[in-house]
Amino acid sequence: MGYTVIEKIIQRHTQQEVRPGHIVWMILDVRSARDFGGPNVVKNFQKEYGDKPVADRKKTFFTFDLSVPACSLKYADSQQICREFARRKGIKVYDVNEGIGSHVLIERGHAASGSTVVGTDSHMNILGAVGSFGQGMGDVDITFAFKTGKTWFEVPETVKVILKGEFNAPSSAKDLTLFILSKLGTREAALKAVEFYGEPVKELSLAGRITLCSMVTEMAGIVGFVPEANDRFLKEIQDLSGVEYRPLTADPDARYAEEIEIDVSGLTPKAAAPFQPTNVKDVKDLSHVSIDSGFIGSCTNGRTEDMKAAADVLKGRKVKQGVILKIVPATRRVYSEILKQGILDDLFESGAVVSNPGCGGCAEGHIGLTGEGETQISTANRNFAGKQGKGNNYLASPRVVAASCVLGRIASPEDL
């Protein structure tokens, strides 16, 4: 019997036999901690292991992306605790200037295809977009990973999702992702790996793959992969990361828990209404919802392509009086690209606030929080009650967020 993608990756990192349900000890290629979780990792490490070294400092990183630069004294302390620990242990810090950790790991070639990567970020499985088994873990797990370079893992079953049909702009990878999320909910892929197949995903760029794979977390899945790739994507990822990309394929006789077909023909712009990411509706059915603010960014939609999609809608237009559009590029590299390509200028001239790179408001960072009674439309991945403040959050694509901010209500670019 053959292996699925996740089984192949795990098998390359363990001596034990890999089959769904088996619990194996797995070698980790990269382990990281953020300014969230990081201080707890340091505290655990010092308590449990004292002055002992980490297993391999070249494979261990801190990435600060949550409160960047620190917006409270607590986070200033947290980051400094991590920096000082990192200096003592000789660990590299991607500091508050760099952007979202998972994206930085991709850009710096730390998340090669076929690798295993863990971090204190529940969207670390975003790395599935580049064929890496990324996994978010808590601070106890990460402390153990820092010290030993290993973790225990129960090999998950895999679900095969086959997408049919085609879709066109203004619908995007985010609309596709929300549509899939509405079909799979939090049950179909729960605690399983997902492999996405078919033309609609094969043609996705890196940014689109990141959008799709990031929200496998909201499907309650372990990690998502898009094994099929076109040459354009292969060039894109290799140019960006500087490491060779070896596409990972499942064996023809691999065993799946389930095969699910989804027809995406005629996909229309979507938005997830409060307070669940699975509460997906057609944008045209939400046109009565007026908004106070918009957010473009996050690990789900913070790439240059996302910024350009928004800028193309906003160019020559203004964000409606009384509406605030907040934009946070994912990384310093994205920031540099939008600066040099004139995208930043279009965003700025529309009236948007554009901040330095980072996570934005997802975990009470700087940008994207809501006050009581505020309605925000956001490109992020979660709209749980109270998560980003007491307001209501709708989740949508960069184009839909941009159009909504121009009109002051939830809208598709076609409504402009």
Add this chain to the structure above:
Amino acid sequence: MSEFVFKGRLWVLKDDKGNLIEDIDTDQIYHNAYLHITDISEMGRYALGNLEGWKDFPSKAKPGDIIAAGRNFGAGSSRQQAVDCFAALKISLIMAPSFGAIYFRNAVNSGFPVLKCAELEALAEKEHIKTGDRVEIDIRIGKARNTSTGETFQVEPLSSVQRQIYEAGGLFAFAQSMEER
């Protein structure tokens, strides 16, 4: 010696319509406003602090209490605090039809018993288990009994790794015992 048989008062996490609450995420369990806290003893007061109808849980919970929750309990973030806040209140265990993957791991690594119970939805719906009932659960064999009503039911016993880590007292202690072997 690790404890394997728990007797305690039950909290069934239902909404105001009387339904077992599903998809309770880690921001509802332990809001991101308190992520900077690293001292476990300070975390208990924030447990379920953002879950509608349950915000006063920390003041009502007593050591040894048992929680029953809806499916996908602990969805969302990787924060360890969402487990540690219950440990701080000395909640003895949590059972649910399913858990968020990261949440489940975090609990296992902390040596905090989390148990899957397939029939929990039906039990809660038929009121065979209610808040305030006293339950007795043997986590080695998964045998559970509502001692207030006499009703018996089954939970998934600890898996081998879960039991090893639990017996050791958490992942760090378990790793220590592996090295000594």
